[in-house]
Amino acid sequence: MMPDHNAIRSAARKAASAVARRPVKDSQRLVTSGLIDSLSVLKLISLLETTLNISIPPETLQPEDFDDIDLIVETIERVAKPAP
Amino acid sequence: MPFNSVLYLIFLVAAVTVYWLLPHGLRRVFVLAASLAFYASWGVIFVWLPLLVAGIVYLFGTRIQFDSKGARRWMWLGIGCVLSLLIVFKYRAFVLSNLNVVFAPFGTHSSSWVTAIAFPMGISFYTLEAIAYLVDVRQGRVKIPSFLDLCLFFLFWPNILSGPILRARELVPQLRFRKPFEPRFVFEGLDRVVWGLVQKNVVANMLGIWVDKGFAPAAGIPFTSDAWFLAIAFGLQIYFDFAGYTNMAIGAARLLGVTLPENFRQPYHAATPPDFWARWHMTLSRWIRDYLFFPVNARWHGAPVPLYLSLLGVMALVGLWHGAGWNYILWGSLHGTYLIAYRVYESWKTERPSSGDSWLAAGTWRLVTLVAVTAAWVPFRASTLSKAGIILSSMFYRLTSGRAYSAAFYVFTLVVLLFCALEPLLLRKLSEIEERAGTDGLSPFSIMGRPLAYACGLLLFLLFDEHNTQFIYSQF
Numbered sequence: 001m002m003p004d005h006n007a008i009r010s011a012a013r014k015a016a017s018a019v020a021r022r023p024v025k026d027s028q029r030l031v032t033s034g035l036i037d038s039l040s041v042l043k044l045i046s047l048l049e050t051t052l053n054i055s056i057p058p059e060t061l062q063p064e065d066f067d068d069i070d071l072i073v074e075t076i077e078r079v080a081k082p083a084p
Numbered sequence: 085m086p087f088n089s090v091l092y093l094i095f096l097v098a099a100v101t102v103y104w105l106l107p108h109g110l111r112r113v114f115v116l117a118a119s120l121a122f123y124a125s126w127g128v129i130f131v132w133l134p135l136l137v138a139g140i141v142y143l144f145g146t147r148i149q150f151d152s153k154g155a156r157r158w159m160w161l162g163i164g165c166v167l168s169l170l171i172v173f174k175y176r177a178f179v180l181s182n183l184n185v186v187f188a189p190f191g192t193h194s195s196s197w198v199t200a201i202a203f204p205m206g207i208s209f210y211t212l213e214a215i216a217y218l219v220d221v222r223q224g225r226v227k228i229p230s231f232l233d234l235c236l237f238f239l240f241w242p243n244i245l246s247g248p249i250l251r252a253r254e255l256v257p258q259l260r261f262r263k264p265f266e267p268r269f270v271f272e273g274l275d276r277v278v279w280g281l282v283q284k285n286v287v288a289n290m291l292g293i294w295v296d297k298g299f300a301p302a303a304g305i306p307f308t309s310d311a312w313f314l315a316i317a318f319g320l321q322i323y324f325d326f327a328g329y330t331n332m333a334i335g336a337a338r339l340l341g342v343t344l345p346e347n348f349r350q351p352y353h354a355a356t357p358p359d360f361w362a363r364w365h366m367t368l369s370r371w372i373r374d375y376l377f378f379p380v381n382a383r384w385h386g387a388p389v390p391l392y393l394s395l396l397g398v399m400a401l402v403g404l405w406h407g408a409g410w411n412y413i414l415w416g417s418l419h420g421t422y423l424i425a426y427r428v429y430e431s432w433k434t435e436r437p438s439s440g441d442s443w444l445a446a447g448t449w450r451l452v453t454l455v456a457v458t459a460a461w462v463p464f465r466a467s468t469l470s471k472a473g474i475i476l477s478s479m480f481y482r483l484t485s486g487r488a489y490s491a492a493f494y495v496f497t498l499v500v501l502l503f504c505a506l507e508p509l510l511l512r513k514l515s516e517i518e519e520r521a522g523t524d525g526l527s528p529f530s531i532m533g534r535p536l537a538y539a540c541g542l543l544l545f546l547l548f549d550e551h552n553t554q555f556i557y558s559q560f
Contacts, residue, residue: 034362038373039427042386058382060223062374 002082003052005073012072015047026069038063048072054080085125086554087245087332088284088545095122096277099241100339104265111261112236115340122241123205130204133169134244138234140165141214145221145228159222166214173204178408206244208405208560212371213238217252219375226253233259242336246329246557248347248367255342263341271530276335278541283328284555285548287500291321292553294493299465299475307486311478312458317497319461320504322556323351326365329555350507352457356449357422360457372398391427396420406464406560411472415464422456 003011016024019040030036036044041063045056057079065075085092099118106114124131144162148155171179217234220226229237229252236259237252238244297303298314306314330347337344347366354360361369376398384390396417403416426449459476466472478484487494503510521530 037358037362038378039381039386039391041378042381045382046385059379061378061382062223062225063378064374 002054002077002080005077008052008073008076009069011048011051012069012076015044015051016069016072018047019044024069028069029067031063031067041066044072048076049083052076052080053083055083056080085122086558087329087336088281088549088555090546090549096336096339100273100336103261103340108262112232112259115241115259115261116232116236116239119236119239119241119244123239123244126205126245127202129202133173133204133207134210134238135235137166137169137210137214138231138238141217142228142231142234144218148218148221149228155222159218162218163215166211166218170207170211173207175404175408203559205558206246209247209249210238210244212249212368212405213252216249216371216375220251220253226251226256229256240337240342242333242340242342243344246326246333246555246560247365248330248333248344249371250344250367254345258342261340261342266341269338269341271534273335273337273339274534274538276331276338278335278538278545280328280331280333280335281545282541283324283331285545288321288325288328288556289548289553290496291317291324291500294489294497295321295465298489299467299471301467301471305474305482306478307488308478308483309485309487310489311475313489313494313497314475315458315462315479316501317493318465319352319458320497320500322461322464323348323504324500325556329557350504352454352504353508354450354453354457355446357419357426357453357456360453361419361423368402372402376401388427388431392424395423395427399423411463411466411469414469414472415460418456418460418463422453422460 013024013026016030016036020030020035024030024035028035031038031041044066045058048054049056054076056076060079061075064071066072085095095118103111103114103118120131123134141162144158144165147158148162151158217226217237221228233256234252237250237256240255240259243250295314295318298306298310299318327348334344334346345367349363349366351360351364354363377394380394380398381391397420399416399420400413401416402419403412403414406412406415429449459479462475462479463469463472466475
């Protein structure tokens with residue numbers, strides 16, 4: 001079963017802060033500001049998959065889909081599936 | 085019609101004036117006609133090529149959107165078509181000369197006609213834009229624009245020659261040209277155009293005179309200090325050359341009310357090798373990240389070995405994209421190696437959180453990055469690998485004292501270097517003056533100061549016009 005919106009948002013905040021190694025505000029740009037690079041986005045995806053027990057298919061994604069907390073939540077709700 | 089020519093400046097003033105005098109409805113057709121005329125000035129014979137690319141991506145983009153089951157196949161077919169054109173027009177001589185070496189023992193050789201086809205300007209740049217467009221359509225990021233939109237996107241004269249490399253979703257909406265005229269478009273546009281002219285004609289071309297002599301095949305073995313200054317001078321020349329072109333491209337678009345993305349952010353202030361690529365040719369770095377590096381590594385979740393191999397492979401391809409030659413591949417591979425070295429250091433540091441971020445490590449990485457980037461410019465500029473080897477050997481291994489180049493070369497290079505070091509500070513001061521003066525473009529600073537600065541810039545451009553040469557990146 002997919003986690004609910006609030007759980008995804010909370011996990012996104014924690015994962016973003018972990019890869020950026022500093023607290024991240026909801027409106028803060030992560031990728032376009034250079035705060036995290038594409039490799040950190042891959043780490044972010046792995047963290048979210050583990051925490052939320054979901055699978056995020058990366059083929060249709062680009063790093064800017066994870067540019068802020070709102071976008072991360074929207075991307076997960078759009079493409080993620082429950083982990084097999 | 086190079087950007088740094090009087091003819092282009094006349095074209096720019098005429099095109100921008102007519103554009104703002106025309107009713108909105110006619111502006112798109114006018115910009116397309118002006119772009120076709122501009123591209124034709126480089127060779128009428130190749131005007132069909134960007135139009136063909138627009139036709140290919142329009143056709144395959146439509147198939148991708150309306151045939152969801154076969155979308156992946158259509159995307160790869162479309163990418164294959166545009167890449168084939170790039171290979172035929174840019175890499176055929178390189179491929180054939182290497183095949184000739186391989187098959188020489190069997191007594192075969194290629195015909196000369198295949199190497200005699202001229203090089204269409206900007207093909208490397210609009211090929212990347214075409215690939216990005218097809219992937220974006222496949223990922224549902226862009227709605228299919230009209231064929232006219234796509235022709236305008238690929239032919240838009242400010243960026244067709246050497247970028248910035250754009251995504252359809254950021255430029256096509258602006259190509260509706262619905263913005264009403266604002267005085268700031270003129271000031272912002274002219275600021276960039278005039279500064280670009282000065283960067284190219286005064287700084288890059290002057291450095292180029294010495295660099296050309298030093299890298300000439302007949303030039304002897306340089307002394308160590310000469311070799312270092314040659315490498316530094318070329319690093320500065322290519323920066324001022326490409327940043328100058330980019331400023332002129334961004335400025336020309338701004339004069340039409342269009343905003344193009346930045347391509348440079350003081351690259352020689354980079355703190356690490358990845359930071360250099362976040363500051364140098366930023367729109368190429370963004371393309372590599374989104375359409376090459378991320379999709380490849382996402383499959384492996386960033387595992388170390390595939391990551392390192394992909395960094396080396398991707399950067400070698402970046403080198404090959406710049407030019408069909410082993411020297412470019414070596415340049416890209418060197419940067420791949422730097423990126424791997426930094427990733428290895430980062431992983432090592434992550435495993436030892438107690439090591440912290442010392443100022444010594446940060447300073448060392450800053451210095452190592454600057455030296456490594458400078459050394460990598462040598463194979464990029466050298467006409468042969470053996471020439472690159474001679475200069476690199478003088479820089480690092482066969483150390484000799486002495487100086488064969490004039491004091492003027494050393495002084496000029498040091499002055500430009502000092503300017504680069506102070507660039508962030510100067511930009512900050514300039515932006516403070518701008519803020520105080522207001523943003524409407526009608527402040528006393530804009531009315532009095534800017535025309536004076538433009539006149540000085542144009543005077544310098546004309547004074548140094550005798551050294552007029554092509555932009556380095558227009559050859560790629």
